[in-house]
Amino acid sequence: KAGVTQTPRYLIKTRGQQVTLSCSPISGHRSVSWYQQTPGQGLQFLFEYFSETQRNKGNFPGRFSGRQFSNSRSEMNVSTLELGDSALYLCASTEPGGSTEAFFGQGTRLTVV
Amino acid sequence: SQQGEEDPQALSIQEGENATMNCSYKTSINNLQWYRQNSGRGLVHLILIRSNEREKHSGRLRVTLDTSKKSSSLLITASRAADTASYFCATAYNQGGKLIFGQGTELSVKP
Numbered sequence: 001k002a003g004v005t006q007t008p009r010y011l012i013k014t015r016g017q018q019v020t021l022s023c024s025p026i027s028g029h030r031s032v033s034w035y036q037q038t039p040g041q042g043l044q045f046l047f048e049y050f051s052e053t054q055r056n057k058g059n060f061p062g063r064f065s066g067r068q069f070s071n072s073r074s075e076m077n078v079s080t081l082e083l084g085d086s087a088l089y090l091c092a093s094t095e096p097g098g099s100t101e102a103f104f105g106q107g108t109r110l111t112v113v
Numbered sequence: 114s115q116q117g118e119e120d121p122q123a124l125s126i127q128e129g130e131n132a133t134m135n136c137s138y139k140t141s142i143n144n145l146q147w148y149r150q151n152s153g154r155g156l157v158h159l160i161l162i163r164s165n166e167r168e169k170h171s172g173r174l175r176v177t178l179d180t181s182k183k184s185s186s187l188l189i190t191a192s193r194a195a196d197t198a199s200y201f202c203a204t205a206y207n208q209g210g211k212l213i214f215g216q217g218t219e220l221s222v223k224p
Contacts, residue, residue, distance in 0.1 A: 004155075031209070031210040032210075033210045033211060033212070035212075035214075037153075042214060042215075042216045042217065043201065043203075043214035043217075044214075045211055045212065045213065045214075048209055048210045048211050050209070050210070055209050055210075055211075056209050056210070056211040058211075088153055090155060090156065092156075092210065092212075093210075094210045100161070101146060101158040101161050102146075102156075102158065102203075102210060102212060103158070104148075104155040104156040104157070104158075105155055106154055106155040107153075107154065107155055109153075
């Protein structure tokens, strides 16, 4: 099976712009979660989507949003970018049916200048 | 913050030695997982231990869980230079995919 695929791998954006990141989960996985990783805050949970519905949400401002499509692919969007949004954004997918191991993509490195 | 704590933050050992990392968390869990990350890349799942388990082994890895102390430890035996990475514990609280990560331990194994 192909692993979790995140695109793009690297992005440079300017403050105030918006950005959309994409995640394709492992085939058959219906849960997709997003995480932000920064040196100061570590790995923080953003949100989880399951069967096109947001199931869990972390403590991030409304500028961070996401969605999931019927094929389980997910996108996250950050509007009005701030310098502090510079981070590695990781996506993970899990098998349906319960809390099990998560399979992570290689991440998207976002730099806001 | 919901995040758990890990110690030590950094650990440097020689090849062949054992490495022990500890993780503490704050509330009751469904399971606890350990992940490895190399140089800011994606995380790789190592092992999962459920709340009703006390110890689990996988190859050179041994994980223990003490739910009364809300803590876990990861032991890597006979370490290799290739084990050099950051190690994170993550707790799951329900049937969903949400994980709460600790701050991580940076392990350096010198040949």
